[in-house]
Amino acid sequence: MSQLEMGRQQWTGPAGQFPLADIARQLRRDVINMVWAAKSGHPGGSLSSTDILTYLFYHEMNLDPQQPDWPDRDRFVLSKGHAAPILYAALARRGYFDPEELSTLRQQGSRLQGHPHYGSLPGIEMSTGSLGQGGSTAVGMALAGKLDKKDYRIFNLWGDGELEEGIVWESVMAAAHYKLDNLTGFVDWNGLQIDGPITQVMNPEPIDAKFRAFGWHVELADGHDFESIGRAIANAKETKGRPTLILCRTVKGKGVSFMENEAGWHGSAPNDAQRLQALADLADPGTSGEPAAQKEVNR
Amino acid sequence: MAEAIATRAAYGRCLACISDKYPDLVVMDADLSKSTMTADFKKVAPERFINAGIAENNMICMAGGLAASGKVVFVSTFAMFAAGRSYEQILNTLASSGLNVKVAATHAGLTVGEDGMSHQMVTDIALMRSIPDLRVMVPADGVETEAMVEEAIRTPGPVYIRLGRSKVPGLFEAGTEFEPGKIRTLREGSNVTLAACGIMVDLALQAADMLAQEGIYARVLNVSTIKPLDKETVLEAAHQTGAIVTCEEHSVLGGLGGAVAETVAESWPVPVLRVGIEDQFGQSGKPEELLELYGLTAHHIAEKAIKAISLKRA
Numbered sequence: 001m002s003q004l005e006m007g008r009q010q011w012t013g014p015a016g017q018f019p020l021a022d023i024a025r026q027l028r029r030d031v032i033n034m035v036w037a038a039k040s041g042h043p044g045g046s047l048s049s050t051d052i053l054t055y056l057f058y059h060e061m062n063l064d065p066q067q068p069d070w071p072d073r074d075r076f077v078l079s080k081g082h083a084a085p086i087l088y089a090a091l092a093r094r095g096y097f098d099p100e101e102l103s104t105l106r107q108q109g110s111r112l113q114g115h116p117h118y119g120s121l122p123g124i125e126m127s128t129g130s131l132g133q134g135g136s137t138a139v140g141m142a143l144a145g146k147l148d149k150k151d152y153r154i155f156n157l158w159g160d161g162e163l164e165e166g167i168v169w170e171s172v173m174a175a176a177h178y179k180l181d182n183l184t185g186f187v188d189w190n191g192l193q194i195d196g197p198i199t200q201v202m203n204p205e206p207i208d209a210k211f212r213a214f215g216w217h218v219e220l221a222d223g224h225d226f227e228s229i230g231r232a233i234a235n236a237k238e239t240k241g242r243p244t245l246i247l248c249r250t251v252k253g254k255g256v257s258f259m260e261n262e263a264g265w266h267g268s269a270p271n272d273a274q275r276l277q278a279l280a281d282l283a284d285p286g287t288s289g290e291p292a293a294q295k296e297v298n299r
Numbered sequence: 300m301a302e303a304i305a306t307r308a309a310y311g312r313c314l315a316c317i318s319d320k321y322p323d324l325v326v327m328d329a330d331l332s333k334s335t336m337t338a339d340f341k342k343v344a345p346e347r348f349i350n351a352g353i354a355e356n357n358m359i360c361m362a363g364g365l366a367a368s369g370k371v372v373f374v375s376t377f378a379m380f381a382a383g384r385s386y387e388q389i390l391n392t393l394a395s396s397g398l399n400v401k402v403a404a405t406h407a408g409l410t411v412g413e414d415g416m417s418h419q420m421v422t423d424i425a426l427m428r429s430i431p432d433l434r435v436m437v438p439a440d441g442v443e444t445e446a447m448v449e450e451a452i453r454t455p456g457p458v459y460i461r462l463g464r465s466k467v468p469g470l471f472e473a474g475t476e477f478e479p480g481k482i483r484t485l486r487e488g489s490n491v492t493l494a495a496c497g498i499m500v501d502l503a504l505q506a507a508d509m510l511a512q513e514g515i516y517a518r519v520l521n522v523s524t525i526k527p528l529d530k531e532t533v534l535e536a537a538h539q540t541g542a543i544v545t546c547e548e549h550s551v552l553g554g555l556g557g558a559v560a561e562t563v564a565e566s567w568p569v570p571v572l573r574v575g576i577e578d579q580f581g582q583s584g585k586p587e588e589l590l591e592l593y594g595l596t597a598h599h600i601a602e603k604a605i606k607a608i609s610l611k612r613a
């Protein structure tokens with residue numbers, strides 16, 4: 001397990017006190033190591049959404065890893081459930097469970113199922129993996145928050161390809177209808193799905209205009225810029241009487257040179273050499289690090 | 300030796316091969332063409348390949364419209380999203396109107412492996428079998444898959460074909476003739492019958508070998524058309540062997556086991572034991588590990604066969 005270099009660095013404690021860029025690099029390395037060890041999984045869409053999850057889990061959300069079921073916590077639903085690796089990495093480093101366990105991803109008996117499973121692991125708010133369904137459950141959670149007159153907020157993450165599912169628009173309509181301003185949706189706008197660019201496979205554009213037409217407030221953000229994400233969330237919180245969509249421009253495979261903007265890395269695992277190259281791409285500045293050194297050897 | 304190949308791979312290859320022969324053939328997919336292998340067809344006949352995007356329900360109903368306009372349509376996605384998500388579209392649009400749409404669902408069963416329970420469809424045979432006028436087919440290897448694709452095209456009306464992700468051993472030589480709808484007896488035997496479908500057929504044959512070493516002779520049936528069921532062959536087996544074990548990569552509820560048990564109970568009651576997934580969810584793991592964990596093994600089939608024989612009435 002040590003060969004996975006999972007490390008023990010954790011960032012627990014109140015949100016807002018951690019160096020987000022460092023965390024994001026660590027989480028991306030985790031994603032690579034996990035998918036490499038599992039020999040299957042979804043790196044592309046995990047890397048594109050890493051900075052969004054980093055911001056939410058390490059800066060924005062009101063949560064307590066020691067009390068995952070704390071009733072007043074903010075909730076995050078990963079509607080694009082195939083990005084499970086980044087959710088698991090974020091939860092582990094945040095203190096929900098031991099990062100050593102990350103290396104069990106997708107193995108028989110592991111709590112880290114191929115797609116998030118509610119009840120298997122602390123911090124998983126909903127079972128997802130069948131695209132489109134998570135968003136509807138987030139609407140349900142936001143409705144419950146209103147019924148109980150609670151202040152907690154619900155965050156949901158869709159893939160841009162996922163928006164092709166009809167149920168997404170059913171949930172978007174319901175969220176506006178019930179004026180769920182405690183709900184913030186993100187779209188990981190990386191432009192790719194499995195069979196190719198979203199605009200070629202089944203064009204969901206213009207995404208912003210569609211959400212506006214459905215009654216949502218829409219914010220555009222750079223999904224790899226924490227300040228941009230933060231501004232959009234601040235505006236979402238100011239918006240009353242309707243839900244907010246934060247349309248995050250992202251790069252599929254972000255941070256790994258050979259994975260960026262490549263649809264082929266949606267659901268395939270790096271081999272040994274590719275892993276080392278990826279880890280070198282994701283090394284902390286100023287560290288040559290073992291992965292980087294091995295990369296030289298492998299050339 | 301017959302070729303070892305995943306049934307989904309045989310399916311894609313077959314579609315590509317026959318694209319010229321059937322100019323009315325249209326193939327649809329929902330953003331999984333490289334997994335379902337319909338990408339093979341897209342390569343040779345891009346103008347007759349329609350990607351519905353990640354929108355299975357819409358795909359099924361669009362296929363219905365194409366079929367009502369004279370096309371023969373194959374639609375593919377994972378079994379979870381075809382039989383599961385689009386159950387009602389298949390029922391209300393395709394089957395109730397007898398539309399000429401062939402739902403070829405891949406990645407059925409536990410052998411999806413690491414993706415886990417959200418993608419492991421183990422109730423599709425039960426769901427699809429409950430729909431009137433829908434034929435339900437489960438090929439056991441690549442050669443039978445190809446035969447079924449052509450059979451589906453020749454026979455008008457809706458069909459559900461269940462295909463797998465993982466490679467399966469070849470059971471039939473290329474060019475084998477199949478009698479549509481008929482159960483094929485792969486091995487004769489008089490002590491017990493092993494009625495299997497899909498990947499379990501090969502395991503049933505292995506179980507029959509194990510049993511033979513103990514002097515127990517098992518008849519092995521390949522029940523590749525589950526609906527309409529070849530009741531005659533099932534009842535003959537009940538009559539002649541007096542005990543049946545069904546074997547399927549599916550829940551023990553309502554699938555092949557259900558079909559056989561219902562048939563036997565009504566006309567010639569004998570013990571029917573079911574090897575399948577015991578009314579529980581799947582999980583992530585390697586396909587072989589999962590088969591072992593859930594008891595889908597030759598060994599387990601042989602054990603059940605001995606139990607079934609012990610339950611025979613004197």
Ligand SMILES: Cc1ncc(C[n+]2csc(CCOP(=O)(O)OP(=O)(O)O)c2C)c(N)n1
Binds near residue numbers: 080163266329
């Ligand atoms: C209902 C459903 N249909 C199909 C799939 C298979 N699938 C998994 S990921 C994916 C593509 C998702 O594309 P996108 O939402 O853009 O995700 P990202 O590029 O951000 O990873 C598909 C079709 C699924 N998981 N669920």
